[in-house]
Amino acid sequence: MAAHAGGLRNTAKNTAKNTAKDTAEDTAGGRATVRIEGLVRSFGERRVLDGLDLSIATGEFVALLGRSGSGKSTLLRALARLDHDVAGSGVLTAPDHVSVVFQDARLLPWKRLLDNVVLGLDGPSAEQHGKDALAEVGLAGRERAWPVELSGGEQQRVSLVRSLVREPRLLLADEPFGALDALTRIRMHALLRRLCERHRPAVLLVTHDVDEAIALADRVVVLDRGRIAADLPVDLPAPRRHGSTAYAALRGRLLGHLGVELGETAP
Amino acid sequence: MSTTSTTSTTGTTGTTAFGTEEAPAADAPVTTARRARPGRGRKRLGPGRPVRYGWALGPLLLLAVWAAGSGLGLFDPRSLPAPWTVAGTAGDLVAEGRLQSHLATSAQRALLGLLFGVAAGLVLALVSGLSRLGEAVIDGPVQIKRAVPSLALIPLLILWFGIGETMKVVTIALGVFVPVYIHTHNGLRTIDNRYAELAETVRLGRWAFVRHVVLPGALPGFLLGMRFAVTGAWLALVVVEQVNATSGIGYMMELARTYGQTDVILVGLVVYGLLGLVSDALVRIVERRALSWRRTLAG
Numbered sequence: 001m002a003a004h005a006g007g008l009r010n011t012a013k014n015t016a017k018n019t020a021k022d023t024a025e026d027t028a029g030g031r032a033t034v035r036i037e038g039l040v041r042s043f044g045e046r047r048v049l050d051g052l053d054l055s056i057a058t059g060e061f062v063a064l065l066g067r068s069g070s071g072k073s074t075l076l077r078a079l080a081r082l083d084h085d086v087a088g089s090g091v092l093t094a095p096d097h098v099s100v101v102f103q104d105a106r107l108l109p110w111k112r113l114l115d116n117v118v119l120g121l122d123g124p125s126a127e128q129h130g131k132d133a134l135a136e137v138g139l140a141g142r143e144r145a146w147p148v149e150l151s152g153g154e155q156q157r158v159s160l161v162r163s164l165v166r167e168p169r170l171l172l173a174d175e176p177f178g179a180l181d182a183l184t185r186i187r188m189h190a191l192l193r194r195l196c197e198r199h200r201p202a203v204l205l206v207t208h209d210v211d212e213a214i215a216l217a218d219r220v221v222v223l224d225r226g227r228i229a230a231d232l233p234v235d236l237p238a239p240r241r242h243g244s245t246a247y248a249a250l251r252g253r254l255l256g257h258l259g260v261e262l263g264e265t266a267p
Numbered sequence: 268m269s270t271t272s273t274t275s276t277t278g279t280t281g282t283t284a285f286g287t288e289e290a291p292a293a294d295a296p297v298t299t300a301r302r303a304r305p306g307r308g309r310k311r312l313g314p315g316r317p318v319r320y321g322w323a324l325g326p327l328l329l330l331a332v333w334a335a336g337s338g339l340g341l342f343d344p345r346s347l348p349a350p351w352t353v354a355g356t357a358g359d360l361v362a363e364g365r366l367q368s369h370l371a372t373s374a375q376r377a378l379l380g381l382l383f384g385v386a387a388g389l390v391l392a393l394v395s396g397l398s399r400l401g402e403a404v405i406d407g408p409v410q411i412k413r414a415v416p417s418l419a420l421i422p423l424l425i426l427w428f429g430i431g432e433t434m435k436v437v438t439i440a441l442g443v444f445v446p447v448y449i450h451t452h453n454g455l456r457t458i459d460n461r462y463a464e465l466a467e468t469v470r471l472g473r474w475a476f477v478r479h480v481v482l483p484g485a486l487p488g489f490l491l492g493m494r495f496a497v498t499g500a501w502l503a504l505v506v507v508e509q510v511n512a513t514s515g516i517g518y519m520m521e522l523a524r525t526y527g528q529t530d531v532i533l534v535g536l537v538v539y540g541l542l543g544l545v546s547d548a549l550v551r552i553v554e555r556r557a558l559s560w561r562r563t564l565a566g
């Protein structure tokens with residue numbers, strides 16, 4: 001248990017040298033919500049992040065691709081300041097107001113839905129906001145349900161609501177739809193896009209699904225050997241159809257950066 | 268249980284929950300009809316729905332065996348009087364007011380011991396669960412105490428506190444705090460670390476973290492500890508009252524032993540048994556209400 005409690009003890013023993021101040025609205029470098037320079041994170045001898053640079057503009061939606069074990073979660077946890085005992089260095093500027101969507105919905109099983117959504121918020125307006133937000137994702141009337149009574153997709157919707165209802169300036173999502181079936185995924189994509197358009201946070205979405213990245217993001221970056229190996233804008237016309245040549249070209253380039261030759265996937 | 272027994276006969280025909288099996292056309296209607304009733308055609312491995320009044324079944328059976336044995340003259344009435352004799356004696360004791368006064372004394376001791384024991388166990392578990400330093404200081408001594416039966420401490424406690432009420436309450440409390448500590452502490456340590464991460468990302472303060480995550484997360488462990496604690500309190504009570512007491516159910520039984528009144532001893536035993544059963548049932552009711560968010564085999 002002391003481990004959890006220790007987890008809340010924030011800075012004192014933090015070996016990672018974050019210079020994580022809440023950035024003033026616009027830093028000198030432009031409208032950046034996140035600025036990372038020369039970020040290093042290592043586990044033992046292994047440098048998982050090795051001088052990584054990345055910045056995310058205000059309201060920008062960035063998808064992060066990378067092979068399994070390339071350090072995507074490590075980067076995300078650094079941004080969320082969850083990497084207390086990890087060795088590292090570098091400059092990392094991120095807002096204090098960060099929300100995280102985990103791969104598992106991570107609802108507290110002993111709290112009813114609404115209490116999960118407004119966890120850590122107070123005031124009567126929070127409750128109302130929570131209710132409205134639940135209604136927004138099609139869970140009106142379920143405020144008093146227990147998390148075990150929900151399907152996986154419903155739980156993930158609640159978790160999305162929980163992170164957006166606190167109007168974060170930065171939304172971090174680590175394979176939030178990884179555990180969902182294809183159909184629910186498509187619905188969740190539409191939902192996420194709608195919610196993001198409404199609340200306009202900067203988003204960093206970790207995924208290993210190239211199509212998901214293209215469908216959602218303004219920009220796709222690929223993490224490889226501890227650095228950003230590719231940084232490609234997604235400027236496709238509005239309905240991003242699988243069939244279009246621009247789509248196929250982008251998809252091919254991304255897969256190439258991930259080490260998958262197109263010949264292997266498309267015969 | 269009824270569900271399990273009825274389905275076990277049909278379960279062998281191999282209907283799958285997904286309905287992907289290729290049944291011969293002639294069998295098809297039968298298969299569909301069976302599938303239309305929820306959960307049929309598949310042997311259930313969980314224990315199934317609870318039996319109504321199931322908790323009373325075992326004790327009633329025991330009583331029936333006792334009554335039958337006495338009625339048939341299988342038991343020597345001097346060693347084991349019949350249930351009705353015991354009931355009569357209990358009636359007399361109540362009429363004289365002795366049973367109530369002994370019971371009141373015993374209950375007071377048990378409750379005081381329980382109160383102090385639970386409070387101590389809970390506070391120690393929280394301190395040791397929430398800080399590494401606290402754990403280093405507290406956990407070792409508690410484990411040592413755990414290895415020493417509280418009853419073995421009675422001689423020492425008598426020297427320290429005399430033979431009065433204090434000694435009795437302290438003995439009970441010492442027996443009670445160990446299971447409360449152990450199970451609450453275990454509950455605290457097994458809270459998923461992911462919930463602590465979540466608490467950090469929604470920026471809960473330390474106290475809010477304790478209130479929203481730690482305490483509810485440790486509640487199942489604490490309640491389990493409570494179940495051991497209430498039974499333990501009555502057990503410790505028996506001993507302290509038979510060692511050195513001038514009142515209480517245990518004293519009443521001890522006195523009856525010197526006069527060879529087996530029926531009074533049995534009244535005492537039954538009262539102890541009922542107290543244990545009732546207090547365990549109370550904790551279980553609290554458990555069911557407080558943990559309604561859980562869906563386990565216990566239902």
Ligand SMILES: Nc1ncnc2c1ncn2[C@@H]1O[C@H](COP(=O)(O)OP(=O)(O)OP(=O)(O)O)[C@@H](O)[C@H]1O
Pocket residue numbers: 043048066067068069070071072073074075208
């Ligand atoms: N707590 C830890 N201790 C030691 N090594 C770790 C730890 N966390 C991550 N690593 C290592 O760092 C590397 C990157 O892990 P990370 O979880 O960031 O990968 P990822 O890109 O998120 O992979 P995936 O797509 O499979 O989730 C892995 O090789 C992993 O073994």
Ligand SMILES: [Mg+2]
Pocket residue numbers: 072073074174
């Ligand atoms: Mg990962």
